[in-house]
Amino acid sequence: MKVVSVNELKIGMYVNLGKGLSSNTILEEQFLIQSEKQIANIMDQGIEQVAVDPNKSDIDVADFDDAGPDMPGDGDFNPLKNVGAELLEIIADENAPPEKKAKAVYDNSIKMMHQILERPSSSNILQGKEMISNIVDHILVDDETASALTQITSHDFYTYTHSVNVGMYGILLAKEVYKDTDENMRELGAGFFLHDLGKCEVPRDLINKPGKLTAIEWEKMRMHPTYGERILASTDHLSETIRPIVVQHHEREDGSGYPHGRKGHHIHDYARLCTIADVYDALTSERSYKKSLPPAEALRVMKDEMISHFNRDMFGHFVKLFVRH
Ligand SMILES: [Fe+2]
Incomplete structure (x- = not known):
């Protein structure tokens, strides 16, 4: 043994x-x-x-x-370093098929997010960000792995799985919108992965509660953008790129979002990208209280029933990610 x-x-x-x-x-x-x-x-x-x-x-x-x-x-033991090293090895393997690389990126990212959300210490967030940088670099240069990533769907319930999905979709969408030119892409990737960091301070039974939340529970849930901002500030990781994503990803184009009810261009572009990735993943993921929608159906619902929540241009780019397959 x-x-x-x-x-x-x-x-x-x-x-x-x-x-x-x-x-x-x-x-x-x-x-x-x-x-x-x-x-x-x-x-x-x-x-x-x-x-x-x-x-x-x-x-x-x-x-x-x-x-x-x-x-x-053991002071030298660093779980995130292990996860990162393993991932780099697979990415560097020229003979590995894109599907295998995509799966490795995804699985290792879930482990990483699990560790960050369980213990959002400065060193864990730093290690996570280094790993995200590698993932972003890889997605930017390797179109085949990037395509394979859009094919991966998840049936997990956990916030860390959701974080990884939104991280991946966010980077893919930013790649589509900015055509690789945004020099800020690594930091942007970190923002997408960490957008729900504040949920680690919301009770777990509340996050996966089937059915409607009570007014008090809802109030607690709506605090997660603020909690996330606070954790990142206290661990010295709140950059000007990450801040709007964490704070504004629940704002909606028509002003119906939270925490501030910002409208249109008053919402930062990075947060607008994150919103689209976030809603898409919420619709396509299975939860204890709801079934998942197939990708095409989720995109249809977003277009026909929720378009007032999104920046239309960005949503158009998002749809393009899926049309190619
Ligand atoms: Fe959120």
Whole structure:
């Protein structure tokens, strides 16, 4: 049996949580990891390391570092660095097909966002931003991987999955709108990924609550742009590019949004881009309380029923991302 940090978990590993851990959680005692969602579920329980059975695993686990008993306190251990290094390796592999690269970008980004949202420390945000820079660079130069990314859909419920989706769609849309010329693209990418950072201060049961929120709950939910701004300011990551995205991504073109009810050009262009990516992902993602819409249907709803919320020009560019396939 090998002890592995949860950040090292991979599909194909056979984990054994033991009776103690599994009885306190919804997880089974032993199982083969078959999806990233299962890894996220383990992380969600606050578990830091687990035992992996090399004999029952589908992949070779011999190369993974044995976490050992003192892993969590190890000052040199940086989970985000591990995630980033692994991603760079796959991106650099010239023989890897675009679909595989896109999946690696996506899966590693989910792990990254999970860690940032669970612990939005300055160093975690910094590491995350470095990783986002690499992702943005890659999306800008590699059209094939970028195309493959628009094909990936998610059925996860979590804020970090949503963050990654909006991060990806936001970068793809900014690429389409600015035609690669915006020198600010890396910072812009970071803003899209981090747009909902403030949700880490909103109670989790409220974020995934089925049905309508009460007035008080809604009030709390509407605070997340302000919370996000505050976290980024206190960790010294609130750039002039990121700020409008985090603060204004729920403003709507017709003034019906929050927190300030800004209208039209009073909403920053970067936030307008984020809004489109955000709404599209909300419509196409499955939640505990609603089904997901297929991409074409989501675009139709946005055009026919919600167009007053968006900048029309930008929405036109967004549709183009999907028409090519
Ligand atoms: Fe939001």
